[in-house]
Amino acid sequence: MRITALAGGIGGSRFIRGLRAQLTTTHPDGSGGTTAEVTVIGNTGDDIWVHGLRVCPDLDTVMYTLGGGISTERGWGREGETFTAKAELAGYGVEPTWFGLGDKDIATHLVRTASLAAGYSLTEVTAALCARWQPGVTLLPMSDDRAETHVVVDDPSGARDDSGRPMQIAIHFQEWWIKYRAALPAHSFAIIGIDTAKPAPGVIEAIENADLIIFPPSNPVVSIGTILAVPGIAAAIRSATGPVVGVSPIVGGAPVRGMADSCLQAIGVETSAAAVAAHYGARADGGLLDVWLVDEQDADVVETVRALGISCRAIPLMMTDVAATALMAAECLHSVNS
Numbered sequence: 001m002r003i004t005a006l007a008g009g010i011g012g013s014r015f016i017r018g019l020r021a022q023l024t025t026t027h028p029d030g031s032g033g034t035t036a037e038v039t040v041i042g043n044t045g046d047d048i049w050v051h052g053l054r055v056c057p058d059l060d061t062v063m064y065t066l067g068g069g070i071s072t073e074r075g076w077g078r079e080g081e082t083f084t085a086k087a088e089l090a091g092y093g094v095e096p097t098w099f100g101l102g103d104k105d106i107a108t109h110l111v112r113t114a115s116l117a118a119g120y121s122l123t124e125v126t127a128a129l130c131a132r133w134q135p136g137v138t139l140l141p142m143s144d145d146r147a148e149t150h151v152v153v154d155d156p157s158g159a160r161d162d163s164g165r166p167m168q169i170a171i172h173f174q175e176w177w178i179k180y181r182a183a184l185p186a187h188s189f190a191i192i193g194i195d196t197a198k199p200a201p202g203v204i205e206a207i208e209n210a211d212l213i214i215f216p217p218s219n220p221v222v223s224i225g226t227i228l229a230v231p232g233i234a235a236a237i238r239s240a241t242g243p244v245v246g247v248s249p250i251v252g253g254a255p256v257r258g259m260a261d262s263c264l265q266a267i268g269v270e271t272s273a274a275a276v277a278a279h280y281g282a283r284a285d286g287g288l289l290d291v292w293l294v295d296e297q298d299a300d301v302v303e304t305v306r307a308l309g310i311s312c313r314a315i316p317l318m319m320t321d322v323a324a325t326a327l328m329a330a331e332c333l334h335s336v337n338s
Contacts (some may be wrong), residue, residue: 001036001336002242004210008043008223009058009250010075011257011319013065015216016040020066020136022333031094032297038137041233043218044122045142045149045191045226048174050099051089053109056115057174058223059126059141060108069134075257078104085298086188098179123200141200142227146193149173149222151266153184173222182259186266199232203287207236212336215246215289217317220276228288238283245289245332246274246280251295251317271295274301282309291326291335293317313336 003023005016023036043058057076062123064070064078071077080158081102090097101109101306108129115125121144130139138149151173156168161167170190176182207213218224228234237244261271275296281287291312294301294319305312319325 001211001333002035002039002206002209003212003214004039004041004206004242006041006043006218006224006227007062007216008218009046009061009284010065012040012042012058012216012223013062013070013116014075014319014326015214015218015247016062016327017065017185018139018319018322018327019214019329019332021029021322022326028318030052039210040139040203041142041203041206041227042126042135043223043226045147045222045229046173046177047148047176047266048099048108048172050101050110051094052095052113053101054113055099055101055109056112056122056126056141060105061137062139063130063133063135067111067130068155069133074327077102081105085251086218096175096179099174117132117268121200125204137275138202140202140206142233143197143230145197146198147193147226147230149226150190150192151176151184152187152190153180154187156180169197177259182262186262188266189263191226194229195231197230197231203230204236207336208239210240210242211244212333213237213240213244214332215280217247217249217319219255219258219260219263220249220268220279221260221269234288237288238286244283244288245291245293245335246277246289247328247332248292248294248298248317250276250298252291252297252310271326273298273328276302277305277310277312284309291332293331314322 020315048055061076071079086100112125122141150170152170155169159167248269265270269275280289283290291311292305294314296314299314302312315331
């Protein structure tokens with residue numbers, strides 16, 4: 001079986017870890033292996049240059065999580081991390097002080113930045129980094145080109161125009177997300193470079209050849225949504241032969257993790273499992289989904305989603321551990337033969 005998943009950071013990587021566990025067969029003699037080929041298309045809209053280094057938060061979170069190096073407490077960055085370099089930079093007064101690079105993590109960014117400067121593509125560099133971590137999947141960036149998410153907000157300084165209205169500025173997504181904790185109301189999102197960005201090598205083929213396409217419980221606006229905004233990716237999913245299964249990141253009217261509600265509000269979508277399903281739409285009606293999995297708390301929206309032309313089931317969706325997540329993944333795999 002060939003499976004392709006679109007993924008952001010923490011939610012996507014944890015789901016794929018459960019999927020990998022579900023696909024792994026262990027025989028009595030200790031041998032075994034995976035029963036499928038998994039390709040993960042990672043969001044690069046969150047990428048940022050910090051202190052001269054190219055940082056790819058979502059790609060690294062997937063790589064570290066599946067490679068066993070992630071901080072289990074934070075869900076991002078390295079386990080056993082120290083922040084000596086961050087403290088020294090702050091001592092010099094170097095901005096940004098709100099974005100902290102861990103000492104171990106800096107090594108990854110140094111290798112990536114030097115490799116990019118030498119002329120290698122982000123796809124090639126990601127493969128080289130994964131050679132160390134052995135994530136058990138093929139990890140592809142959504143694009144080798146710049147497609148950087150910015151957020152339009154009211155100027156935090158309080159500046160106003162001649163008519164007295166708040167001035168609007170665009171800030172990098174990471175500044176909005178980390179420095180301001182998404183507390184500044186977002187008017188819109190702008191993905192710089194998206195119009196000319198091309199899918200990375202292998203991305204379209206992974207979608208076209210997939211027996212199953214999965215939207216894990218990642219942010220539908222700035223993770224999955226950014227990947228879908230790369231020209232050609234959404235169209236490839238609409239015409240793919242394999243079923244498309246989505247897992248709701250909204251449980252009981254709230255995000256399981258993160259601030260997806262602030263992102264949904266900015267694009268006029270209600271924070272509910274049914275509203276996100278409607279946002280993606282049914283493939284039978286020009287949208288993207290064939291199946292939508294909601295949490296048992298949201299069982300009352302199953303018929304609403306089915307009325308959109310999307311098959312829907314209510315199952316436990318809380319990723320409390322790898323075993324629970326594997327059961328979620330099993331429900332996605334069930335869609336291949338149903």
